[in-house]
Amino acid sequence: MLIWLKSIVKGLYQILSVLIFLLLWEIAPRIGLVDTIFLPPFSKVVLAFWNLIITGELFTHIGVSLVRSLLGFGLGLSVAIPMGLLIGWFKGFESFIDPLVQTFRQTSTLALFPVFILLFGIGEVSKVAVIFWGVQWAVLLNTISGVKNVEPLLVKSAKSLGISSFSLFTKVILPASLPSILTGVRLSATHSILVLIAAEMLGANAGLGYLLFFAEANFLIPKMYAAIITMSMLGLIVNYALVMFEKRVLSWKEELPTGT
Known part of the structure; x- marks a missing residue:
């Protein structure tokens, strides 16, 4: 019973800051601290959110955005992870390709969106392409870092056993770099949603970005905030x-004792 009570208290404490923020959001417009035209009380936003749910409009936009995001994200991983493994494993290739990688990763993803529109049109392909481009860099750089920072002792020990280069890569390098790769995947997943929202605001007829832009353009302010909250919740x-997936995949990884 005591353990159960402690769990509840801990859970409430962890969301306390969020509850305080929402309470302030509800009170501030009602007492005149902010203009209700631009920041309606949170209860009105909840009502708009509920209306989007019961009409099914919200799920339509979420579905469209998720399909676009998953396509671009999946394509991005299929390129970034193998490329990162190659760059991290072959030092000569890294020296050759690194200037190009550093140049591309400093280029704003959304700045390239007009280029993708010119190449692929304003339809679905350009939106998937901009997500594909945007998710590359966190995965690529984390994969490179993971391969390069594998414990040298592991590599030396494996080589001393006469292991082949292919086996060294698949049985030592790849598993050891997996935590870094998964961190990059997690960062890129959230980034893919953010990039997509911006792309949908620039040219789309469905999706969360379109919903946000439509609500703002038509001065449907509670609906606009409901769209923003939906994006945050989705992220x-x-x-x-x-x-959770990372913890499950890396369940084999033991915690090091404190002080080691």
Whole structure:
């Protein structure tokens, strides 16, 4: 019973800051601290959110955004992870390709969106392409870092056993770099949603970004905030789902004792 009570108290404490923020959001417009035209009380936003749910409009936009995001994200991983493994493993290739990688990763993803529109049109392909481009860099750089920072003692020990280069890579390098790769995947997953939202605001007829832009353009302020909250919730769900996946995949990794 005591353990159960402690768990409840701990859970409430962890969300206390969020509850305080929402309470302030509800009170501030009602007592005149902010203009209700631009920041309506949180209860009105909840009502708008509920209306989006019961009409099914919200799920339509979420579905469209998720399909676009998953396509671009999946394509991005299929390129970034193998490329990161190659760059991290072959030092000569890293020296050759690194200037190009550093140049591309400093280029704003959204700045390239007009280029993708010119190349692929304003339809679905350009939106998937901008996500594909945007998710590359966190995964790529974390993969490179993971391969390069494998414990040298592990590599030396494996080589002393006469292991082949292929086996060294698949049985030592790849498993040891997996935590860094998964961190990059988690960062890129959230980023893919953010990039997509911006792309949908620039040219789309469905999706969360379109919903946000439509609500703002038509001065449907509670609906606009409901769209923003939906995006935040979606990002949190994706992040925590990937954290749980990461823990499950890396369950073999033992915690090092304190002080070692």
